Amino acid sequence: MKSFVFLILALTISGALSAQAVLNDIRFVPPTFFVGDSVELRITFSYKGPLAVAPPDSIPESDWVDIRDVSLIQDDETVTVVIAFTPFAPGTRTLPPMKLGALQLRDIKVATHSILENSHEGVRSLRGQLLLPGTRLAVALILSLAAMAPFLGYGLFRFSWKWIKKSRQLYRVGRPVRRLRRVMKKLKAGIGSIQASLWYYELTEALRAYLSDRLNHDCRSATTAEIALMPEFLIDNTPQKDLLEVLKEGDMVKFAGRFADDRSLNKILEMVNAAVGNWERADAQL
Amino acid sequence: MESGNEKNIKDAGELINKTRQEMGKRIVGQSSLVDGLLMGIIAGGHVLVEGVPGLAKTLAVKALADVTSAMFKRIQFTPDLLPADLTGTMIYRQQTGEFVPRKGPVFSNIVLADEINRAPAKVQSALLEAMAEGQVTIGEQTYPLPDPFFVMATQNPIEQEGTYRLPEAQLDRFLLKAKVDYPSPAEELVVLERMVDNPEIPLLRVLDRERVRQLKNATETVKAEEGIRRYIVSLVAASRVKDRRKLPFTRYIEYGASPRATLAIYRCARVQALFDGRSFVLPEDVKAVVPMALRHRLVLSYEAEAEQMDSDAVISSLLAAVSVP
Numbered sequence: 001m002k003s004f005v006f007l008i009l010a011l012t013i014s015g016a017l018s019a020q021a022v023l024n025d026i027r028f029v030p031p032t033f034f035v036g037d038s039v040e041l042r043i044t045f046s047y048k049g050p051l052a053v054a055p056p057d058s059i060p061e062s063d064w065v066d067i068r069d070v071s072l073i074q075d076d077e078t079v080t081v082v083i084a085f086t087p088f089a090p091g092t093r094t095l096p097p098m099k100l101g102a103l104q105l106r107d108i109k110v111a112t113h114s115i116l117e118n119s120h121e122g123v124r125s126l127r128g129q130l131l132l133p134g135t136r137l138a139v140a141l142i143l144s145l146a147a148m149a150p151f152l153g154y155g156l157f158r159f160s161w162k163w164i165k166k167s168r169q170l171y172r173v174g175r176p177v178r179r180l181r182r183v184m185k186k187l188k189a190g191i192g193s194i195q196a197s198l199w200y201y202e203l204t205e206a207l208r209a210y211l212s213d214r215l216n217h218d219c220r221s222a223t224t225a226e227i228a229l230m231p232e233f234l235i236d237n238t239p240q241k242d243l244l245e246v247l248k249e250g251d252m253v254k255f256a257g258r259f260a261d262d263r264s265l266n267k268i269l270e271m272v273n274a275a276v277g278n279w280e281r282a283d284a285q286l
Numbered sequence: 287m288e289s290g291n292e293k294n295i296k297d298a299g300e301l302i303n304k305t306r307q308e309m310g311k312r313i314v315g316q317s318s319l320v321d322g323l324l325m326g327i328i329a330g331g332h333v334l335v336e337g338v339p340g341l342a343k344t345l346a347v348k349a350l351a352d353v354t355s356a357m358f359k360r361i362q363f364t365p366d367l368l369p370a371d372l373t374g375t376m377i378y379r380q381q382t383g384e385f386v387p388r389k390g391p392v393f394s395n396i397v398l399a400d401e402i403n404r405a406p407a408k409v410q411s412a413l414l415e416a417m418a419e420g421q422v423t424i425g426e427q428t429y430p431l432p433d434p435f436f437v438m439a440t441q442n443p444i445e446q447e448g449t450y451r452l453p454e455a456q457l458d459r460f461l462l463k464a465k466v467d468y469p470s471p472a473e474e475l476v477v478l479e480r481m482v483d484n485p486e487i488p489l490l491r492v493l494d495r496e497r498v499r500q501l502k503n504a505t506e507t508v509k510a511e512e513g514i515r516r517y518i519v520s521l522v523a524a525s526r527v528k529d530r531r532k533l534p535f536t537r538y539i540e541y542g543a544s545p546r547a548t549l550a551i552y553r554c555a556r557v558q559a560l561f562d563g564r565s566f567v568l569p570e571d572v573k574a575v576v577p578m579a580l581r582h583r584l585v586l587s588y589e590a591e592a593e594q595m596d597s598d599a600v601i602s603s604l605l606a607a608v609s610v611p
Contacts, residue, residue: 201513201611208609220609223570254611255511256566 021047021103024078034113035090041083041110045103053079054101062096064089065110070098081105090114176213177280180206180272188269196260200250207243207250207272214279224251239275239282246272291507292565298504299563301497302328305353308489312349313342314480315473321561322464322578323350323438327396328501328560329553331461332417332437334402334452334582341466343440347398350438354498355491356395357432363405365448369412376425387424392416395432395495399439403449413437414456434498454541454585461550462575463582465598501560508556510567513611518555518572520608522548525584535603538590543583550579569610577601 025044033039053074059067066086073080081100087093087110095108145152183206187199194202211219211227219227224247227233232240246268252258302324309320319335323346326333335343344360351358361372374390391397392413399413416422417437421430439460441452457463469477480487493501526542527533554575559567581597590600 197511197513205609218606221606223568223573223610225568225570226573251568254513255509255568256564257509257511 021045021051028110032113033087034115035088036086038084038086039110041081041085041095041108043081043083043105043108044078045080046078048077051079052102053081056098056100060096060098064093065095067095070100072100079103085110087112176210177276180210180276184269184272188266191262191265191269196265197254197257199265200253200260203268203272204247204250204254207246210276211243224248239279242271242275246275294500294504294507295560295565296563298501298560301492301501302561304492308353308492309346309349311487311489313346314477315469316342316346316466318578319343319346319464319466322462323347325554325557325561325575325578326438326461327354327434327436327498328505328557329461330434330502331550331553332439332459334457334460334463335438335440335466336443336463337440337466338444338468339442341468343466344398344400347396347438349489351396352489353491354396354493356434356493356495358396358398359391359394360398360400361391362400363402363409365404365406367405367409369409372409372412373416373422374424385425387427387429389424389429390422392422393429393431395434395436397435397437399437401442402439403441403452406450407453410450410452410456413439414459418459434495454583457582458544458546460582462554462578464578465581505553505556505560508559508565508567510552510556514555514567514569514572515552517569517608517611518548518551521572521576521604522551522580524604524608525580533607535600535607538587538593538595538600538603539584540587541585543580547580547583551575554579573605573610576605580604 022045023043024046025042027042027044029040029042030037053072055072056070059070061067064087066088067083068086069082069084071082073082081103083095085095090112091114092109092111095105095110097104097106099105183202187194187203190199208219208222211217215230215232217230222230224244227247228244232238233244235241249258249260249268253260305324306317306320313320319342322333322335325331327350335346337343347360348358361367370390372390372392374388374393376385377388378384379386397413402410402413416431417435420435421428423429441449468474522543522545524533525536525539525547527536530537551572555567555571558571558574559565562571564571577598580601584597584600586595586597586600590596
């Protein structure tokens with residue numbers, strides 16, 4: 001936006017001291033202002049010798065401007081006149097004269113901008129009104145949050161529930177193999193100290209529990225012969241077939257009194273470990 | 287190298303197979319009935335057979351008698367039968383002027399008690415007492431029954447009018463109860479071809495008293511490890527559990543199996559192992575004999591009757607509830 005300020009200031013300093021005051025600076029804050037804006041005009045003089053300045057007895061009035069306050073800031077060499085006003089008419093107009101003790105201000109031009117001037121392109125489109133006049137941002141945000149809270153809460157609950165469900169599923173999927181590996185760890189430590197038949201009782205019980213969980217068939221109450229007839233155990237060279245061999249070997253040791261040394265027990269554990277690992281990996285790839 | 291025990295087991299297995307084959311010449315299919323009969327005679331127990339008429343129940347027992355070269359008697363149980371008709375009685379001999387015992391048909395190696403539920407309770411008791419004790423008292427004298435002594439009783443599941451249901455305590459005396467079902471169409475065709483032209487097929491006498499004893503001895507050598515024994519006890523104990531929340535199927539059981547059932551399963555499982563030529567019992571042997579050993583020993587509840595659950599269905603649930611060793 002093009003903006004500039006026209007200021008024509010004619011200062012008449014009356015009295016014998018008038019020649020001693022020199023105008024130093026004139027500044028509008030903000031530099032560009034529109035109708036209705038609160039504006040501050042700062043006029044700074046420097047002077048030599050004594051200068052008797054004082055605020056006006058009464059603030060002058062005008063139909064286009066509302067002068068709210070006139071104040072002075074004075075030191076040994078400079079004096080600043082601060083005039084706070086609000087213009088109500090666009091264009092360049094003159095502030096009413098005012099007497100400030102030894103100083104008299106006249107013909108102070110004030111250029112007030114209008115949103116209609118300059119471009120002459122008609123009325124500008126309104127700027128996006130985010131808030132109702134007088135609304136505070138914080139209150140608006142709090143109210144918005146309060147209104148959205150149930151939805152946010154529901155979304156958060158759904159997300160959390162899905163996450164918990166998925167975690168539980170993952171935990172459950174992995175639970176059978178974790179349980180079996182725990183038993184296998186215990187049995188590995190027990191090789192040499194546990195009787196082979198008792199060792200196999202524990203291994204086959206854990207294996208049956210694992211198979212029951214993995215296949216959704218009840219293998220706990222199924223005999224080895226019944227397990228062998230399940231469709232999953234009919235295909236050769238599969239981890240299931242290896243586990244079936246372990247069950248058969250277990251039956252022979254448990255019920256037929258077949259001898260099993262520490263080496264063979266270690267081998268069985270390795271076989272179970274490999275078969276279970278292959279099975280889990282194959283399922284994870286699916 | 288084969289040990290003596292393994293050889294005995296192998297020989298016993300072969301003998302059993304030979305007996306099966308011989309009986310199979312007359313009996314088409316009905317392998318569970320044939321195995322049940324052999325199991326009964328080897329385990330030294332008695333067999334109750336249930337099936338509708340015409341399913342070769344009597345023929346099977348006759349075939350068994352023919353292959354065992356044993357004394358065989360058939361007693362048709364009727365409502366007017368008396369205990370003395372079964373066990374025998376004291377008769378007056380005019381020449382000597384004294385009472386002498388006249389032994390009844392129960393003094394045989396193999397007795398077929400046909401339609402046992404048609405005779406009144408006192409006759410049933412007389413037979414069951416002989417089965418349990420292995421002896422019969424006539425007058426003041428007690429006479430031992432011949433060895434082997436094997437009773438096969440039949441009962442018809444239909445036509446229940448005018449019958450006397452066997453009490454549970456007496457049913458318990460039977461080692462096992464075999465159920466005979468209709469043959470498959472293919473089997474029935476073989477029956478037709480075989481029986482029309484030659485109804486009396488001659489059978490070899492492959493079993494005699496000595497060989498039956500050999501089979502019994504071989505059974506005694508069959509090992510049942512502690513795990514198997516515990517499994518059998520767990521199965522029978524599960525039938526007595528009263529906590530429906532723990533074992534839901536127990537709501538169908540009014541009274542569970544007795545310790546006699548435990549012994550029956552144990553004996554039958556060993557014979558079952560022998561059938562497969564094994565010197566040790568596996569859980570599958572136990573599972574194979576449990577239905578036969580328990581189906582007449584479980585007293586089902588009103589709920590089972592209301593839901594049309596038979597004892598075999600309850601036993602299936604029982605087997606599914608107990609973990610195998």
